[in-house]
Amino acid sequence: MSYAIEMRHIRKEFPGIVANDDITLQVEEGEIHALFGENGAGKSTLMNVLFGLYQPDKGEIYVHGEKAVINDPNDATRLGIGMVHQHFMLIDKFTVAENIILGREPKKHGMLDMAKAVKIVKELSEKYGLDVDPNQKIEDITVGMQQRVEILKTLYRGSDILIFDEPTAVLTPIEIQELIAIMKRLVKEGKSIILITHKLKEIFECCDRCTVIRRGKNIDSMAISETNPTDLASMMVGRKVHVQINDAPYEPKExxxxxxxxxxxxxxxxxxxxxxxxxxxxxxxxxxxxxxxxxxxxxxxxxxxxxxxxxxxxxxxxxxxxxxxxxxxxxxxLGYIPEDRQKHGLVLDFSVGENMVLQTYYKKPYAQSGFLKNKVITKKAKQLIQEFDVRTPSEKTLARSLSGGNQQKVIVAREVDRSxxxxxxxxxxxxxxxxxxxxxxxxxxxxxxxxxxxxxxxxxxxxxxxxxxxxxxxxxxxxxxxxxxxxxxxxxxxxxxxxxxxxxxxx
Amino acid sequence: MIKLVKKINWMTLLVPVISVILGLLCGAVIMLVIGYNPILAYQSIVESIFLQPYYTGETIRAMIPLVLAGLAVAFAFRTGLFNIGVEGQLMAGWLASVACAIVFGHLPRVILLPLSVLAGGAAGALWGYIPGLLKAKFKVHEVISTIMMNYIALYTTAYIIKNFLYTEGERTPTIPAAASLASPFLANLTQGSRLHWGFIVAIIAVVAMWFILWKTTKGYELRAVGFSPDASQYAGMNVSRNIILSLTISGIFAGLGGAMEGLGTYQYMTINSTFTGIGFNGIAVALLGLNTPIGVVLSGALFAGLQTGGLTMQSNAGVPVELIQIIIALIIFFVGSGYVIKWAMGRLTRKGHK
The missing domain is CATH 3.40.50.300 (P-loop containing nucleotide triphosphate hydrolases)
Structure with missing residues (x-):
């Protein structure tokens, strides 16, 4: 049996780290395959290799059973691989149809044939139940709709293998349900889907099989029907996971x-x-x-x-x-963990230590009569890094270079510590x-x-x-x-x- | 100071160094094409600066306002502001210091000299404060307002000199000796160059910028606002106030630069029909110096050296002195294309690994 996508023994190294170490991924025709792992496990690297953005150091890729060399995203598109990016690549002032045809416009006598474009988009939208209005401007439609436009973009380019990169991160619960329905519909129409995710719930709601990777290594592949959320979670994290439940008695005070x-x-x-x-x-x-x-x-x-x-x-x-x-x-x-941690919660170009005192830098013991006491700040930062298990080389590291989880730990540490x-x-x-x-x-x-x-x-x-x-x-x-x-x-x-x-x- | 050196990332240091090398190489190619000998040209620059005390002194003399202008740009840049108004702030400071020295000429040196220097700084501060206020209160972009302030400074200084401080030669009278930074001692040491005590002011300013930004709570705030106004606001900082403060401090540096010219190099101020160019060169100095105090000193030294040594290049190698401006422009161009250099270096090192 041939696979829609088969990536064999992929290795990709970056200076200092091995992002992918001997990873094998087999996606069957017509299935939704979950690529499951923590942030920084190597999911995105693997998909960027598949999409031609990175070249693997070792390993081979087969598309529909044939060996493929993917040098750039154009090669990937030609092979029918489409990517729905987490961050949309759409032009706000353009209409849905204009965005979809961009780069591959239907022409009549050398002129742009907008009527045809609208028609094609409408047909595609109906076929897959996407319910998108081709004439609306991107800036006027919801995030969920924008994502559908991204899906249409790949379909318009003839993709039959779709990669979804953490598609639900930006969606509301209702939109997530709708997206899952759309993915099921796509598979029914003969497409194959790779779903990059770290959310268990989604996997059990819509996936057929699953490949777990952890720290750049292949852990296991299995059918979803043969596993359960607890096992899968432990597999991803590499240890037993305790779900935190608010079990303390409810005793409201003032x-x-x-x-x-x-x-x-x-x-x-x-x-x-x-x-x-x-x-x-x-x-x-x-x-x-x-x-x-x-x-x-x-x-x-x-x-x-x-x-x-x-x-x-x-x-x-x-x-x-x-x-x-x-x-x-x-x-x-007031302590405040803001929604947008990178924009509002941290000064990304400040060190972890400097970020730890973002609200208290002017107060004792961190400052005295207008002068910073860097030694005290460093000591506090070291203490909080240890206490809150922030994974950072040192307190001098820039907040920008930390992973999302560790950035959030810095914020939580800072806010909670102020009591x-x-x-x-x-x-x-x-x-x-x-x-x-x-x-x-x-x-x-x-x-x-x-x-x-x-x-x-x-x-x-x-x-x-x-x-x-x-x-x-x-x-x-x-x-x-x-x-x-x-x-x-x-x-x-x-x-x-x-x-x-x-x-x-x-x- | 050791800590300061440690802070430098070697990879980012690469861009200015390579830019300078490329700028000099391209300058050499241009000289070759026109038919001059680049080796002789560069040789005469280096020899004059390092072997002839007069040119050494003139280089340091030229560094003083350049470094102060560079600090002004760099300081504002650290707070996320692009102060193009250094030129105007410098002119305001220049006139204020000269005017103060003349008006209060009867005061003793211990009072008059510091007072005149401070007057220069204060005028620069005012010239920076106004665009800061406009930005904080009415969201007027500082690039626009500081450019406009440059013109206001250019014509206002001309007007004031013409109507209140005029003397023959389209300039102000010479300042009294009690307010002068000039030093016969330094002049003798450098075979008659115009080197003056202002270099001490420049050194103090370099240390002050480093100290303010990295050792004080205000500096912490200014840097935070520069990197991320949003996060600073969320953390309870007053972003508007920091914008005003940053441009004001920046203006002080620029104003001091003008005072050094007025009290040190020239001892008077002429009616300028065009800009002095020092303020604009300050942008280049800051850019090449990566907006760090030490970097500003180094790039200030380079530019001052090129400008001063360029004179001997003309006399010894026959290369027109204008070529120096082309080389400086090329260096800035390459610094501006820093991304390309980083990318190229990345490619080279990666190829090297394979």
Whole structure:
């Protein structure tokens, strides 16, 4: 039997590290094959070899049973290999159809035949159930739709082997379900799919087989029906995984955060938080569930003093902090793990040590009368690196060169160490692998046990359900319901998040 | 200081060094094409700078304003700002120091000299503060506003000299000796060059920049804002205030550079019809020096040496002195294409491994 893709004994070395060490990947015709591993395990390197972006040092590639030499992405396209990148490569001002045909435009008498382009895109879209409007501009459509445009781009170029690079990282739960349906449809129409992922749930929902790699090495390949999530997770991490569950008793203390009648505008001066009320107590984790874009970001930015409050008030520990400077709010006891860790959480070109004191550098003991005490900072950094198990060569290493998980650990270490009364964690585990997720969840629970108030915002329902003591559902800038995680499930939450209010569910 | 050297990444050091070599090589090719002897030309530059005390002194003299201008650009750059207004800040500082020296000419030297130097720094600070304020409050891009401030400085200084401080020769009167940085001792040492005590000010400024940026909390803030205004804001820093502060400090360096010319090299200020060019060369100095204090000193020395030695190149090898400007431009061009150099080096080393 021939494979759609067979990569034999691939080795790829970079200065200092072996990214792929004797990896073999066999993808059968018409299957969804998961390439499973932690961040930095070598998944992307392997796929870049397949797509012609890297040349392997050793090993061979076979496409539909024939030996192939792939020197660049054009070769890959010619062989019918298409890649749906994690970061979309689309031109915002162009329409869907224009983006899809870019580089391979249908022509009539040497002129661009836009009518034909629209027709082709429409046909492809219908055939695979993608439901895309070819005439809309990219800037006007949702992220989920943009991803479908990326899929269409590969289909338009005649790909029959599609690589999806962590496609669900940017999607909402509903969009993920739709994407899975689309992938199944593609396979039914004769395509083969390689799904790069580190999320177990996706694998069990849609994949046929799975190849696990760890630290650049091939661990195992198996049919999904013959394995289970626990085994697969251990295989990926290389040790037993403990799922962190918020099992500490729920004993709410005094009110720490009180948001009342809050209204906030976004950049376009549209009101995105509307008369919102929310209270978080010490000793509890309050999870905010909601579809992206329902005011979560603006709510926490308003709490942190990064966005002007139009109406209403915000109190931390009884102190009115409405429209105060961020520094004052931080000093009043706010810890904040921002959603975009690279843009907002770290100064990437600062060392790990310098990042550890990003809010406290001007205070004792890190400074005295305006002068930094670098020795104290270094000592603190070393202590936190050890305490929070940040994998970095030293505290002098630039934050930029750390992996996503370790960058997040730096932020968590910094915020938790300041011992804030209120800790806001926005998407704290987005894009992280199981090991790092486990660690960060553990830290959040620890904070709760210490009697701190934790406000958790996440688009991952699992995360919300696992960690929260109470779940507040946000919809169009309002908290439309507060539910007890023990008395609810994903379906009910999903309905609430879509704005359908259920009677009697209030807790 | 040892720590400072350690901070340098050898790979990034490669780009300026290779740029200089390529610039000199290309200059040599141009000389060959026109029919001059490049070896003789470069030889005369090196010999004059290192063997003739007069040219050594003139090189150091030329370094003083170049280094200060370079520090000004580099400092702003560290905070993520592109200060093209060093030229204007320098002119403002130049006039302010000369004017102060003349107006308060009756004061004793111990007061007058420092006062005049400070006046130069203060005028530069003001000229940097205004674009900083405009950027922080009204989001006016500093590149635009600093260029405009250059023209305001050019014509305002001309106006002030013409109406208030005019003397024959289209210039201000010469400053009183009590405010002068010139030194017969240094002049004798270098066979009559114009080398003056200003080099001490430049050294202090170099150390000050390093100290401010890496040893103080304000410097930490300025660097954080420079690398990532977003993360700095999230961490509770006041981004606007840092922008103003950065351009103001940058302006002080530039203003001091002008004061060194006014109190040291020339002892007066002429009515300029065009820019002095020192401020613009400061951009090149900072760029080549990788925006580090030590780098600015080294690249300042290189540019000053080329400019001073270029004169002997003309007399000894017959090569027109303008060629030096071409070489400097080529070096800047190669530094600007640093990415290409890094890429080429990467390729070469990778090939070497295979």
């Amino acid at each position: 009110k720490v955060l009180e948001v009342s009648h809050l209204s906030v505008l976004d950049q376009r001066k549209v009101s995105v938080v509307n008369d919102l009320n929310l209270t978080v107590h010490g000793g509890e984790i309050l999870g905010i569930a909601g579809v992206d874009g329902n005011g979560q970001t603006e709510l926490i930015e308003a709490i942190a003093g990064l966005r002007k409050v139009k109406d209403g008030s915000i109190k931390v520990d009884g102190q009115d902090l409405t429209n105060q400077r961020t520094r004052k709010i931080i000093e009043a006891g 804030p009364k209120l800790l806001i964690a926005a998407q704290p585990t987005r894009g992280l692998d199981i090991g790092a997720i486990e660690f960060i969840h553990g830290k959040l629970i620890e904070e709760k046990k210490k009697g701190k108030a934790v406000l958790l915002i996440s688009f991952e329902l699992d995360e919300i359900l696992h960690l929260s003591d109470r779940i507040a559902v946000i919809y169009e800038g309002r908290i439309i319901d507060i539910v007890n995680p023990k008395e609810t499930n994903e379906n009910e939450l999903g309905l609430l998040m879509a704005g359908r209010r259920k009677g009697g569910a209030e807790a």
